[in-house]
Amino acid sequence: MPSMGFSFPKENPSSLLAWPLMEILAVHHPLVAHKLTALRDVNTDSPTFRRLADELVTLLAYEATRDVRVSPVTVDTPLQPAQGVRLSRPAPLVVPILRAGLGMLDGMTRLIPTAEVGFLGMVRDEDSLKAQTYATRLPDDLAGRQCYVLDPMLATGGTLVAAIQLLFDRGARDVTAITLLAAPEGLATVESAFPAETPIRIVTAAVDERLNENGYIIPGLGDAGDRLYGVV
Numbered sequence: 001m002p003s004m005g006f007s008f009p010k011e012n013p014s015s016l017l018a019w020p021l022m023e024i025l026a027v028h029h030p031l032v033a034h035k036l037t038a039l040r041d042v043n044t045d046s047p048t049f050r051r052l053a054d055e056l057v058t059l060l061a062y063e064a065t066r067d068v069r070v071s072p073v074t075v076d077t078p079l080q081p082a083q084g085v086r087l088s089r090p091a092p093l094v095v096p097i098l099r100a101g102l103g104m105l106d107g108m109t110r111l112i113p114t115a116e117v118g119f120l121g122m123v124r125d126e127d128s129l130k131a132q133t134y135a136t137r138l139p140d141d142l143a144g145r146q147c148y149v150l151d152p153m154l155a156t157g158g159t160l161v162a163a164i165q166l167l168f169d170r171g172a173r174d175v176t177a178i179t180l181l182a183a184p185e186g187l188a189t190v191e192s193a194f195p196a197e198t199p200i201r202i203v204t205a206a207v208d209e210r211l212n213e214n215g216y217i218i219p220g221l222g223d224a225g226d227r228l229y230g231v232v
């Protein structure tokens with residue numbers, strides 16, 4: 001029977017987009033696209049939305065952690081010693097941005113169980129579109145630390161810029177953000193906010209078309225926090 005419908009061409013690898021000063025990886029994979037499509041669907045209920053966000057972040061984290069630092073180690077197999085690696089210390093720091101980023105935490109720590117977790121509470125004022133920080137719980141010293149920021153939505157970029165600045169203020173210079181959706185406008189804002197010598201990496205399931213007049217990603221998925229946890 002002939003296969004029907006859309007299929008991913010084999011030569012369609014994840015794209016490292018040509019953003020001059022920032023590394024942006026849009027992960028092209030049929031499972032990512034399938035789960036993201038269901039996540040966008042307005043008929044997807046909250047329990048399903050949570051499960052899909054959890055599954056998606058694990059797939060994205062696989063790509064986002066390609067440069068995670070490891071150290072050589074030797075273990076004894078039942079037959080003989082074998083060379084391998086283990087995650088270097090200090091352990092990576094994972095930082096979900098509350099609320100919506102919390103929906104990505106379990107999926108990330110499932111992949112890196114030894115990661116430490118810091119928390120940032122941030123909310124965007126829906127009139128000014130400016131991000132406000134209402135909670136900060138981070139190690140004081142992040143020098144030399146690999147940091148992974150989790151937030152499903154990169155819209156204007158104000159929230160992510162504020163979050164990365166808080167990490168930089170504590171000495172972090174190696175920051176990767178994992179998002180489910182990013183808007184071109186937000187990517188440009190993040191890129192221009194930090195010096196070229198400390199590039200930010202962004203790994204996302206998709207880069208959408210644009211922002212609408214209310215700062216929402218189009219076509220997007222709506223308000224990620226509300227869809228995960230309810231309207232506040």
Ligand SMILES: O=P(O)(O)OC[C@H]1O[C@H](OP(=O)(O)OP(=O)(O)O)[C@H](O)[C@@H]1O
Pocket residue numbers: 097098099100101122123124125129131151152153154155156157158159160186215223224225226
């Ligand atoms: O790129 P920006 O324009 O700054 O917008 C993106 C931010 O908006 C959403 O959070 P929201 O403020 O809705 O808070 P919530 O997670 O508590 O719902 C989202 O999770 C990001 O944190």
Ligand SMILES: O=c1cc[nH]c(=O)[nH]1
Pocket residue numbers: 100153155215216217218220221222223224225
């Ligand atoms: O599209 C958007 C923009 C900001 N925050 C969201 O949750 N969704």
Ligand SMILES: [Mg+2]
Pocket residue numbers: 100223224225226
């Ligand atoms: Mg919200």
